[in-house]
Amino acid sequence: MPKSKEQHLAELPKKKFKIMNFVWVVIMILGLFLSVDVTNTHISVLFNNFSQFTDIFVQMCHPDWGYAATAIPLLIETIKMAILGTVMGSAIAFVYSLLIARNIVKNKAVTGILRIIMNIVRTIPDLLLGAIFVAVVGIGPVAGVLALTVFTFGVVVKLFYEAIETIDPGPIEALTAVGANKLQIIHFAVMPQIITYFISYVLYAFEINVRASTVLGYIGAGGIGLYLQQTLQVFDYAKTGMIILVIIVVVVIIDYISTKSREALMK
Amino acid sequence: MGTTMKKLPPKPVDTKKKIQHWTIAIVTVVLIIWSFVGMDFGGIKASAGQIAGAIVAGIFHPDWSYVYNGSGEDLISQLWETICIAFLGTFISAIISLPFAFWAANTRHKKWYTSRSGKVVLAVIRSFPEIVLALMFIKAVGPGSAAGVLALGFHSVGMLAKLFSEAIENLEEGANEAVTAAGGSKFNIIMFATMPNLMPALISNTLYRFDVSIRSASILGLVGAGGVGYPLIIALQYRQWNRVGVILVGIIVMVVIIDWISGWIRKKLV
Numbered sequence: 001m002p003k004s005k006e007q008h009l010a011e012l013p014k015k016k017f018k019i020m021n022f023v024w025v026v027i028m029i030l031g032l033f034l035s036v037d038v039t040n041t042h043i044s045v046l047f048n049n050f051s052q053f054t055d056i057f058v059q060m061c062h063p064d065w066g067y068a069a070t071a072i073p074l075l076i077e078t079i080k081m082a083i084l085g086t087v088m089g090s091a092i093a094f095v096y097s098l099l100i101a102r103n104i105v106k107n108k109a110v111t112g113i114l115r116i117i118m119n120i121v122r123t124i125p126d127l128l129l130g131a132i133f134v135a136v137v138g139i140g141p142v143a144g145v146l147a148l149t150v151f152t153f154g155v156v157v158k159l160f161y162e163a164i165e166t167i168d169p170g171p172i173e174a175l176t177a178v179g180a181n182k183l184q185i186i187h188f189a190v191m192p193q194i195i196t197y198f199i200s201y202v203l204y205a206f207e208i209n210v211r212a213s214t215v216l217g218y219i220g221a222g223g224i225g226l227y228l229q230q231t232l233q234v235f236d237y238a239k240t241g242m243i244i245l246v247i248i249v250v251v252v253i254i255d256y257i258s259t260k261s262r263e264a265l266m267k
Numbered sequence: 268m269g270t271t272m273k274k275l276p277p278k279p280v281d282t283k284k285k286i287q288h289w290t291i292a293i294v295t296v297v298l299i300i301w302s303f304v305g306m307d308f309g310g311i312k313a314s315a316g317q318i319a320g321a322i323v324a325g326i327f328h329p330d331w332s333y334v335y336n337g338s339g340e341d342l343i344s345q346l347w348e349t350i351c352i353a354f355l356g357t358f359i360s361a362i363i364s365l366p367f368a369f370w371a372a373n374t375r376h377k378k379w380y381t382s383r384s385g386k387v388v389l390a391v392i393r394s395f396p397e398i399v400l401a402l403m404f405i406k407a408v409g410p411g412s413a414a415g416v417l418a419l420g421f422h423s424v425g426m427l428a429k430l431f432s433e434a435i436e437n438l439e440e441g442a443n444e445a446v447t448a449a450g451g452s453k454f455n456i457i458m459f460a461t462m463p464n465l466m467p468a469l470i471s472n473t474l475y476r477f478d479v480s481i482r483s484a485s486i487l488g489l490v491g492a493g494g495v496g497y498p499l500i501i502a503l504q505y506r507q508w509n510r511v512g513v514i515l516v517g518i519i520v521m522v523v524i525i526d527w528i529s530g531w532i533r534k535k536l537v
Binding site for chain 2: 032035036039045046052056126132134136228240247255
């Protein structure tokens, strides 16, 4: 019996079967099996030893409050590292962004080469930079500051040059028309349009740097991460818990301040 | 007469704003000086320049024999392991993130404290250092890539669920209402309105997180959680600068290729 019209209308239209979607799902499942095989991750292992994991976690949840006082000097060092790294990295990024923005530097060869260098620097993760700088300048906060400088540069330069490229070209043309030189154009036409963005990106980079600087100490690049390593090595999880608590509190406070000031800035 | 024409009108002065700006500027400068004062720049090794030169030379004269020798300990297999760690870690975190995202999303049908509490939980997960998580998992499952996978899988939830919940908050209500109006059940709403609208954002955010995870996975080896970070730290300790160079080049090439592929997919998605 053919379906009546009402029944027809009540049915949902058939979805078109897309071959590409099917291919993607197959790729994902293959990738899943492959990576499980390569990394040798079996969920059973986790469940077998999960008591150990929770054991550590429970110990961390009983932080050794007295240890907080010991952590303060290195905490201050951590924040200092983050500030210095942010300032130095942003300063370099500021100049560099002006050099790679295509609406300021017209020479495509120069911007192209500088951009390739920027993209290479951007690929290196923060802790890796830390490990390399520890090998180069030795253990201590200087290695951390240098690592954060390079890292900040990578974060800020990308955001900032993209902001520069989207500015209104009108003022630049106006100043070119009255015969201004490059520096005057940058000062009077480019700067007023982008300075708030720049400050906002610097604050954003500072947030990331505070997070990054707290673990840099683990590999010897200065800051509170040193205690992380020391307490973990002697299995003193109560103290580790305290350090983590301090880190979380500081990160949350600085995130809050920076987010609020960024909102105020962009108003 | 000529001089009067050239004069610009004076800029309007807003005293309150000016004071505000100056205060911020002074505080910033004081903070920067304060950070410089306590820093011990004397601790730099005398051989710093030499080592930096050796690493740069190592990048240009990489240890080619290390790239592939079929032993399973070479650069290619280490990089492959890193990619697998990131892939599996991202996969796990994407699955865990979904319920968290619905919890933290601030939609109209919820009490304010539900989404607020979800956001706080995610913020705490985000702030928990990845390295420490990796060390905890090393204690649980032993050193190796499995610890790295689990650490990544759990740590990424903080960021990924936040991105997901923002995507949920930005959803149009229209499609949901249309399905409700046509008599769809709650399950129908999710199947025919929420999920199809949400999917592109979810995939795009997951791919973005995969980019980040690749970088994290190459770090986790520094503490023994598998991946290319382990041979790197060994090479740094044994001062094999050629090997450091080739590993760095390998990481950079891997990250650039993965970024490029995921950028390409995300562009097609939009």
